[in-house]
Amino acid sequence: MKKICLCFQIHQPYRLRRYRFFDIGNSHYYSDDYLNEEVFERIADTCYLPANRMLLELLKAYPDFSVSFSLSGLAIEQMEYYKPELIDSFKELVATGRVELLAESYAHSISSLYDSVEFRNQVRMQQTKLRELFGVSPSRVFCNTELIYSDDIALELSALGYEGIITEGAKHVLGWKSPNYLYTSAVSPKTTLLLHNANLTELITSHFSNYASAEYPVTADKLLGRVKWLPEGEDFVCLYMNYEVLGVMNRPETGIFEFFRALPALAANYEVSFTTPSRLLDEEKSVGALSVAYPISWAGEEKSTNEWNGNILQQGAIEKLRAWGERVHALEDRRLLQDWLYLQSADHFYYMNTVNWGGHPFSPYSSPYDAFNNYMNVLSDLLLRVEEQAPSSIETEELNSYQQTIRAQDEQITHLENEVHQLRKQLSSLSEIKQ
Known part of the structure; x- marks a missing residue:
C-alpha cells in the first residue's frame, strides 16, 4: 500500500513598522502591531481555525488518517496573543495521537546558513515551546526553514540528536533518482533524509485553482491515482506545503476544503494510506546516500537559497x-x-x-x-x-568575563540573602522560646 506523508508549514513573522532614519536612537519599538494583528486574525479566521476543525473531523472519522505540522515559535506566540482558541484547537489535534509536531527554528530563520550558535539556540527554544504548550516529546524529525539543507546542516542536526530531516527533492541533487524513497546523509550516515515531492505538491499549491493550468481541475481522485500508480518500490510521497493553501492561497469557494475531506474518504479505494515522518523512519529503509555540498531549499527553479x-x-x-x-x-x-x-x-x-x-x-x-x-x-x-x-571597545571575551562575574555576584547575593532569612527565622524562634 502506498502512503502519503502530509506536512504543513505554519509561520507568521513580526512585521516591522515604518522605521525612519530619524527614529534611530529615539524609538526602540519596531513591530507594526496593527498589521501583525490584522494579518494573523484574517488568516486564522480564513485558514487556521476552519482547517483545524476539518482535520479534527477527519482524524476522528478515519483511523488511518494522520498529518504533521512545522510550527514556528513566532507563529505560536501570535496564536497566544491574538487567537488563544487556536492553541486549544491544536491541542485537540495533538491529543488524537496522529498529529506530529516537527522540530524547526523558533524564528523560522536562516541562521543555519550563517550562525550555528543562534541556530542551535532557536532549535532548542522551539522544542521547549512545543513541550510546554502541547506536552509532546521532542520530535525525531527536523524541518528547516523553507526546507533549507546541506551536508553541514546535517552534521549540526545530527549533533543535536535528530534522526531525520525533511528537505527538497532537488533534481540537481537527485539526478535520475526519485524523491519517493528515504536516503541518508553522505556525511552523517545515521541521519535519514525525507524528500519533498514538488510535482505532486504543486497539484494543490499551484494548479488547484488555476483555471489556465493543464492540470485543472485537480481532484482527490487525480492525486490519489497518481500516488497509487507510482513505480514499484516507491512506497510513499511527502507532500509539504504552507497551511495557507487551505482558504488563503485557494479560497474556500474553490472547493479546497472538500478536496482535503475527500482524500481520506477515497484513499482506501486507491490502496493509499497516510503516515507521519517519524513513522516513515520506522517503516521504510534508506536506499542510498545523498551529498549536498551547497545549501538547497524548496524555492524557485534552482532550489537554492538565493x-x-x-x-x-x-x-x-x-x-x-x-x-x-x-x-x-x-x-x-x-x-x-x-x-x-x-x-x-x-x-x-x-x-x-x-x-x-x-x-x-x-x-x-x-x-x-x-x-x-x-x-x-x-x-x-x-x-x-x-x-x-557594551561598548565595542570591550572585547567579546572580556564582556563574557564581566557577565560571568555579575552572575557569580548575583548568585552570592541570593545565597547570602537566604542565609540572612534563615538566621532571622532562628532568632524569631529563640525569642518565642524565651517568652
Missing part, C-alpha cells in the same frame, strides 16, 4: 547580524534578545529579494530596497542599544 541571501542587500544585512550575534547574547538582556530574535525571521530577507520583483504578494514594502532600508534602520537602532550596554 531567495534569502542571493544579493548584496541580503548579504550585507546577514553579515551585520552575524558579526554582532555573540555580543548580543553575551549581554543577556531579555528585551534585546527578543528584538534580536524577531529580526532573524527569513521573511525580512525575502522582502529584499530582487529576483523577478513585481511586488511580492506577502511583502509590506514597495520594493526590495525599501525593505532593506527599513530593516537596516531598525538593526542600526538595536546595535546602538547594544553599544550603550
Whole structure:
C-alpha cells in the first residue's frame, strides 16, 4: 500500500513598522502591531481555525488518517496573543495521537546558513515551546526553514540528536533518482533524509485553482491515482506545503476544503494510506546516500537559497547580524534578545529579494530596497542599544568575563540573602522560646 506523508508549514513573522532614519536612537519599538494583528486574525479566521476543525473531523472519522505540522515559535506566540482558541484547537489535534509536531527554528530563520550558535539556540527554544504548550516529546524529525539543507546542516542536526530531516527533492541533487524513497546523509550516515515531492505538491499549491493550468481541475481522485500508480518500490510521497493553501492561497469557494475531506474518504479505494515522518523512519529503509555540498531549499527553479541571501542587500544585512550575534547574547538582556530574535525571521530577507520583483504578494514594502532600508534602520537602532550596554571597545571575551562575574555576584547575593532569612527565622524562634 502506498502512503502519503502530509506536512504543513505554519509561520507568521513580526512585521516591522515604518522605521525612519530619524527614529534611530529615539524609538526602540519596531513591530507594526496593527498589521501583525490584522494579518494573523484574517488568516486564522480564513485558514487556521476552519482547517483545524476539518482535520479534527477527519482524524476522528478515519483511523488511518494522520498529518504533521512545522510550527514556528513566532507563529505560536501570535496564536497566544491574538487567537488563544487556536492553541486549544491544536491541542485537540495533538491529543488524537496522529498529529506530529516537527522540530524547526523558533524564528523560522536562516541562521543555519550563517550562525550555528543562534541556530542551535532557536532549535532548542522551539522544542521547549512545543513541550510546554502541547506536552509532546521532542520530535525525531527536523524541518528547516523553507526546507533549507546541506551536508553541514546535517552534521549540526545530527549533533543535536535528530534522526531525520525533511528537505527538497532537488533534481540537481537527485539526478535520475526519485524523491519517493528515504536516503541518508553522505556525511552523517545515521541521519535519514525525507524528500519533498514538488510535482505532486504543486497539484494543490499551484494548479488547484488555476483555471489556465493543464492540470485543472485537480481532484482527490487525480492525486490519489497518481500516488497509487507510482513505480514499484516507491512506497510513499511527502507532500509539504504552507497551511495557507487551505482558504488563503485557494479560497474556500474553490472547493479546497472538500478536496482535503475527500482524500481520506477515497484513499482506501486507491490502496493509499497516510503516515507521519517519524513513522516513515520506522517503516521504510534508506536506499542510498545523498551529498549536498551547497545549501538547497524548496524555492524557485534552482532550489537554492538565493531567495534569502542571493544579493548584496541580503548579504550585507546577514553579515551585520552575524558579526554582532555573540555580543548580543553575551549581554543577556531579555528585551534585546527578543528584538534580536524577531529580526532573524527569513521573511525580512525575502522582502529584499530582487529576483523577478513585481511586488511580492506577502511583502509590506514597495520594493526590495525599501525593505532593506527599513530593516537596516531598525538593526542600526538595536546595535546602538547594544553599544550603550557594551561598548565595542570591550572585547567579546572580556564582556563574557564581566557577565560571568555579575552572575557569580548575583548568585552570592541570593545565597547570602537566604542565609540572612534563615538566621532571622532562628532568632524569631529563640525569642518565642524565651517568652
